[in-house]
Amino acid sequence: MALLLDQQFAPMPNNEIATKTFLESVSHLPPFFDCLGSKVFAPIKADINGNITKIKAVYDSDPVKYETLQQILLIEKSIYGSEWPKVGATLALMWLKRGLRFIQILLQSLADGERDEDNPNLIRINITKAYDQALKRYHGWIVQKVFKAALFAAPCRSDFLNALTKDQEVAEEDCLAKIHQFLINFTATVDAIYEMYSIMNAELDYLV
Amino acid sequence: MALLLDQQFAPMPNNEIATKTFLESVSHLPPFFDCLGSKVFAPIKADINGNITKIKAVYDSDPVKYETLQQILLIEKSIYGSEWPKVGATLALMWLKRGLRFIQILLQSLADGERDEDNPNLIRINITKAYDQALKRYHGWIVQKVFKAALFAAPCRSDFLNALTKDQEVAEEDCLAKIHQFLINFTATVDAIYEMYSIMNAELDYLV
Ligand SMILES: CCCCCCCCCCCCC/C=C/[C@@H](O)[C@H](CO[C@@H]1O[C@H](CO)[C@H](O)[C@H](OS(=O)(=O)O)[C@H]1O)NC(=O)CCCCCCCCCCC
Ligand SMILES: CCCCCCCCCCCCC/C=C/[C@@H](O)[C@H](CO[C@@H]1O[C@H](CO)[C@H](O)[C@H](OS(=O)(=O)O)[C@H]1O)NC(=O)CCCCCCCCCCC
Numbered sequence: 001m002a003l004l005l006d007q008q009f010a011p012m013p014n015n016e017i018a019t020k021t022f023l024e025s026v027s028h029l030p031p032f033f034d035c036l037g038s039k040v041f042a043p044i045k046a047d048i049n050g051n052i053t054k055i056k057a058v059y060d061s062d063p064v065k066y067e068t069l070q071q072i073l074l075i076e077k078s079i080y081g082s083e084w085p086k087v088g089a090t091l092a093l094m095w096l097k098r099g100l101r102f103i104q105i106l107l108q109s110l111a112d113g114e115r116d117e118d119n120p121n122l123i124r125i126n127i128t129k130a131y132d133q134a135l136k137r138y139h140g141w142i143v144q145k146v147f148k149a150a151l152f153a154a155p156c157r158s159d160f161l162n163a164l165t166k167d168q169e170v171a172e173e174d175c176l177a178k179i180h181q182f183l184i185n186f187t188a189t190v191d192a193i194y195e196m197y198s199i200m201n202a203e204l205d206y207l208v
Numbered sequence: 209m210a211l212l213l214d215q216q217f218a219p220m221p222n223n224e225i226a227t228k229t230f231l232e233s234v235s236h237l238p239p240f241f242d243c244l245g246s247k248v249f250a251p252i253k254a255d256i257n258g259n260i261t262k263i264k265a266v267y268d269s270d271p272v273k274y275e276t277l278q279q280i281l282l283i284e285k286s287i288y289g290s291e292w293p294k295v296g297a298t299l300a301l302m303w304l305k306r307g308l309r310f311i312q313i314l315l316q317s318l319a320d321g322e323r324d325e326d327n328p329n330l331i332r333i334n335i336t337k338a339y340d341q342a343l344k345r346y347h348g349w350i351v352q353k354v355f356k357a358a359l360f361a362a363p364c365r366s367d368f369l370n371a372l373t374k375d376q377e378v379a380e381e382d383c384l385a386k387i388h389q390f391l392i393n394f395t396a397t398v399d400a401i402y403e404m405y406s407i408m409n410a411e412l413d414y415l416v
Contacts, residue, residue, distance in 0.1 A: 038350070038361070040350060040351065041415055042251070043251035043254070045252070046251070054372060109252070123346070141360075142248060142357060142358065142360050142361045143248065143298065145357035145360070146354050146357045146358060148357070149350060149353035149354045149355060149356070149357050152349075152350050152353070153350045208247055
């Protein structure tokens with residue numbers, strides 16, 4: 001998982017996101033959930049992997065036509081009519097971006113040193129912040145309850161940071177610096193995707 | 209899902225279970241979890257599908273050598289040495305049989321008319337019985353907590369029975385009679401697999 005921190009997302013000339021580069025970058029993220037250390041998170045990893053596979057299948061069907069994420073949304077909108085946006089790679093990316101936002105907020109919160117002073121070595125507070133901002137509103141009360149239960153499987157802070165830099169001897173401050181570095185292009189990418197969904201009127205807020 | 213009730217398991221001459229027939233029969237079971245009506249159960253369906261895929265891959269690698277489930281266990285035991293039984297199709301079937309037992313106990317309890325008199329149209333009591341007997345002891349407290357949360361997503365009794373006989377107009381008593389019929393060979397098959405694991409000393413009780 002040194003991977004995550006060594007795999008920078010690409011900068012985006014004029015907010016266009018190249019599908020190929022994006023897919024290559026996000027393919028390193030599912031192992032992030034292994035850093036959480038419990039098999040309980042396997043369904044989340046599988047869900048995100050499913051999103052990536054779906055977007056990749058659309059891209060591979062015509063790499064020129066689907067060269068940017070913007071083109072995917074535009075073309076799918078014209079293909080699918082009233083079914084859109086709850087369909088195709090548009091739907092997969094709609095959910096994927098929420099998982100990416102979750103990861104982004106969690107890492108940002110850790111890098112900023114946000115802590116529960118009573119339990120300084122737990123990261124529940126950081127995970128809960130990320131969940132509340134990125135996902136909670138799309139989850140019905142049952143999935144929210146499942147989240148609360150799964151939260152107990154979260155690792156402690158030091159184990160999580162070690163997992164993120166696995167196979168490397170890295171001091172905590174170096175790890176946090178690496179996270180900050182990683183977040184620059186990553187956050188810009190996630191923001192750009194959210195903006196695109198907003199501009200294209202492609203965001204939905206149904207519950208699962 | 210009329211499927212489930214129309215797809216009888218095969219009788220077993222002298223307790224030998226033919227792998228090919230078994231795989232064909234269990235392949236109709238994952239949709240059972242769709243009858244529960246909520247996407248919350250998708251990870252369970254995926255887990256069971258994974259077990260089936262794994263056993264099928266071993267079978268397909270040499271259909272003669274792996275003709276019966278018994279042969280799979282015997283051969284894998286000799287191949288894998290001390291890694292066995294937490295490996296290969298032996299491990300996949302170890303977990304699959306627990307999911308099958310869960311389905312069996314749930315259907316049996318419904319067919320027997322077991323009910324929560326205060327909530328006669330709920331099936332939580334039947335699901336909980338099946339969970340307690342088939343799975344709970346293999347789950348750590350966090351997964352048990354997740355189960356308790358997921359239980360709220362269970363459908364009411366009438367919806368569940370209707371889903372089981374989808375696309376057919378069937379009165380409740382006919383549905384229950386079909387379940388009884390289905391359970392005969394199904395229960396015998398599940399029992400035989402449990403017996404085989406016991407005889408072969410292949411059962412493990414680690415927690416997930
Ligand atoms: C024996 C006991 C049994 C108990 C039963 C188990 C119950 C388990 C319930 C687990 C829920 C797992 C999380 C998955 C949730 C998913 O339902 C949602 C929506 O998922 C989307 O749905 C769409 C259709 O509406 C398409 O199919 C999308 O697919 S498509 O590609 O086909 O278009 C798909 O991603 N994704 C999500 O909510 C995204 C989740 C991202 C998670 C980010 C991290 C959270 C970390 C938490 C850390 C504490
Ligand atoms: C945003 C919110 C996020 C929250 C995070 C979500 C957390 C969700 C946690 C969900 C757990 C899902 C159920 C899956 C559990 C699985 O962990 C276990 C063991 O699974 C086995 O593990 C082995 C290795 O030890 C091999 O990999 C097996 O795989 S192998 O084929 O490779 O050998 C595999 O089946 N199977 C099980 O416990 C079996 C489960 C059968 C279930 C039967 C029905 C229960 C019905 C309940 C109805 C109410």
